[in-house]
Amino acid sequence: MQLFIDSADVAELRAVAASGLIDGVTTNPSLIAKSGRKMKDAIAEICSIIPGPVSAEAVATDMEGMLAEGRYLARIASNVVVKLPLTENGLRACRTLSDEGIRVNVTLCFSAVQALLAAKAGAYFISPFIGRLDDKGVDGMDLIRDIRRIYDNYGFATNILSASIRSVEHVRQAALAGSDCATLPPKTFAAMYKHELTDSGVEAFLKDWASTGQSIL
Numbered sequence: 001m002q003l004f005i006d007s008a009d010v011a012e013l014r015a016v017a018a019s020g021l022i023d024g025v026t027t028n029p030s031l032i033a034k035s036g037r038k039m040k041d042a043i044a045e046i047c048s049i050i051p052g053p054v055s056a057e058a059v060a061t062d063m064e065g066m067l068a069e070g071r072y073l074a075r076i077a078s079n080v081v082v083k084l085p086l087t088e089n090g091l092r093a094c095r096t097l098s099d100e101g102i103r104v105n106v107t108l109c110f111s112a113v114q115a116l117l118a119a120k121a122g123a124y125f126i127s128p129f130i131g132r133l134d135d136k137g138v139d140g141m142d143l144i145r146d147i148r149r150i151y152d153n154y155g156f157a158t159n160i161l162s163a164s165i166r167s168v169e170h171v172r173q174a175a176l177a178g179s180d181c182a183t184l185p186p187k188t189f190a191a192m193y194k195h196e197l198t199d200s201g202v203e204a205f206l207k208d209w210a211s212t213g214q215s216i217l
């Protein structure tokens, strides 16, 4: 499963990219606002840090506006993926941009039939929001399982990008459900390394090693 980072903070992204484990980045208007940067500058810098797909979201709600913003964003760097909301206009714009060779990430997906429409519109990624469904008392992971099954039933190539991930348990379940990618806040990515038995195991090995008085080099 590919791991993306959900952030527009370049310092944070540089630090996480050093792991060598990050395949891409997702941003949204809220994350760009939080960064305090001009969108074009932030996206250009992020694209230079991470060579994989970097999602940049349009904010127009009409189709012509989405197309204009999408084409503009796609020109920032070759690894930009244009993010559009799962609305009727968003999917019409997705079809047009996809036909032009621009990759589109259809976002704010909350149902399997929405994901079916996005695939038919040529979306490169579909972003189902797990945490926000959980917040409503619905198991967000059921949506990932349903989309996986529908896409496999019909051979859709659209990649499932599990979003609104809030925990390492979400990552585990998304991987088991066959999600192609997951986008995580940096702190959730950092938590994936952690296990108390790893920490106590390292501590015990080092204590025993120290008692030998040896050094490897």
Ligand code: G3P
Residues within 6 Å of the ligand: 006, 026, 027, 028, 129, 131, 132, 163, 164, 165, 183
């Ligand atoms: O970027 C989209 C998504 O990952 C947002 O997550 O935690 O704001 O629901 P969240």
